[in-house]
Amino acid sequence: MKSQYLDKYNHNPIASEYDKNVSNEDNPIRTGYGLLLGWVKEKAKNSKIIIDLGCGTGNTVKHLINFEKIICVDISENMLKIAERKLKNKNNIIFIKSDLLSYIHDNKDNQEADTIISTYAIHHLTQKEKHNLFKQAFDFLQQGGKMICGDLMFENTDQEYEMKEKYPDLVKDFDDEYYWYLDEEVKKLEEIGFIVETTRFSDLSWGIYSKKP
Numbered sequence: 606m607k608s609q610y611l612d613k614y615n616h617n618p619i620a621s622e623y624d625k626n627v628s629n630e631d632n633p634i635r636t637g638y639g640l641l642l643g644w645v646k647e648k649a650k651n652s653k654i655i656i657d658l659g660c661g662t663g664n665t666v667k668h669l670i671n672f673e674k675i676i677c678v679d680i681s682e683n684m685l686k687i688a689e690r691k692l693k694n695k696n697n698i699i700f701i702k703s704d705l706l707s708y709i710h711d712n713k714d715n716q717e718a719d720t721i722i723s724t725y726a727i728h729h730l731t732q733k734e735k736h737n738l739f740k741q742a743f744d745f746l747q748q749g750g751k752m753i754c755g756d757l758m759f760e761n762t763d764q765e766y767e768m769k770e771k772y773p774d775l776v777k778d779f780d781d782e783y784y785w786y787l788d789e790e791v792k793k794l795e796e797i798g799f800i801v802e803t804t805r806f807s808d809l810s811w812g813i814y815s816k817k818p
Contacts, residue, residue, distance in 0.1 A: 608706040608730050616661070620683035623662055627725070633772055634757065637806030638725075641755040642668050644804060644812050645722055648753045652720035658705040659726020663688030666698065676701060676718070678708045706734055709741045716745055724755040728782050735785070736793050743797045743817060751816045752799070758785035758811040768808060787811060 616623060630636045646668040649655060653673045657666055660677035661684050669675065674697040679685050685700050692698050701708070705726055721742050727735060742752045759765040765784070769776050787803065791813065794801050799815035806812065 607704045608734055616681045617683045620662070620681060620687055623684065623687075624664070627664070633775065633808055634778060636808065637810035640806045641724065641810050641812055644806070645724060645753055645755055646670070648751070648812075648814050649720055649722060652751075654718045655720045655722060656708070656718045658708060658721060658723040659729075660685075660688055660700075661724075661726070663691045665722060665724045666692055666695070673697060674699065678703050678705055680704050706730060706738055709738070709745050713741070713745055716747060718745075719747065719750050721746065721750075721752045722754070723752075725757065727754060728757045728784050731783050732786070732789070735783075735790060739790075739794055739797055739799075739815075742815075743799060746817045748817060751814065753812070753814055755806075755810065755812045756785055757782065757809050758787045758790075759809075761786060761788045771808070784809070785811070785813075787813075 627635055627638055630638055642665055645665055649669055650671060655669065655672055655675045657675060657677050660666060660679045663677065666675055666677060666688070676699045677685070677688055678701050680702065682702055685702060689700055705723065727738065730738065746752070759768065765779070769779060791801050791803065794813070794815050798817065800818055802814045804812040
């Protein structure tokens with residue numbers, strides 16, 4: 606099971622410029638980035654074994670503390686190399702080159718993690734693929750386990766139209782990705798069985814905290 610646009614969203618060619626780009630919060634797509642990473646740190650603070658799906662250059666993991674082990678998963682070899690250098694002073698971090706959609710599925714019998722995190726990566730999955738990932742994560746996690754996702758989202762289709770009017774220069778970027786529709790994805794997460802809470806960080810950046818009861 607691999608994501609449909611695996612090759613398209615492999616960030617190998619832009620890995621060296623990635624950190625510079627995401628730190629530019631003047632860009633509405635990046636606004637709220639720092640706040641969101643701080644929110645993930647807070648929500649994950651009691652986690653022991655964490656899987657970071659789409660870890661990129663390690664910016665999220667860099668903020669995390671008091672964990673036993675983190676498994677960093679990304680399809681981009683170049684991004685992983687940067688993450689390894691950035692996180693060299695942290696212990697018990699494992700780096701795995703894998704598609705974020707297939708990783709949980711391929712490791713479903715190794716259910717040691719209590720937390721799954723993902724920041725600014727799941728918007729590369731189609732809606733159907735997102736829903737597959739949600740179900741895999743729910744089945745994978747033990748009781749009390751949590752999935753913490755920060756990403757680019759529209760509240761609903763009406764807000765998508767509003768954002769395209771507000772940011773006409775970004776319409777091409779919006780249409781080239783698969784931003785979450787918050788209302789639909791929260792409904793799906795709850796249907797699967799998660800208890801869900803949401804937090805907004807900017808026009809486009811949201812956090813979804815899902816706990817398995």
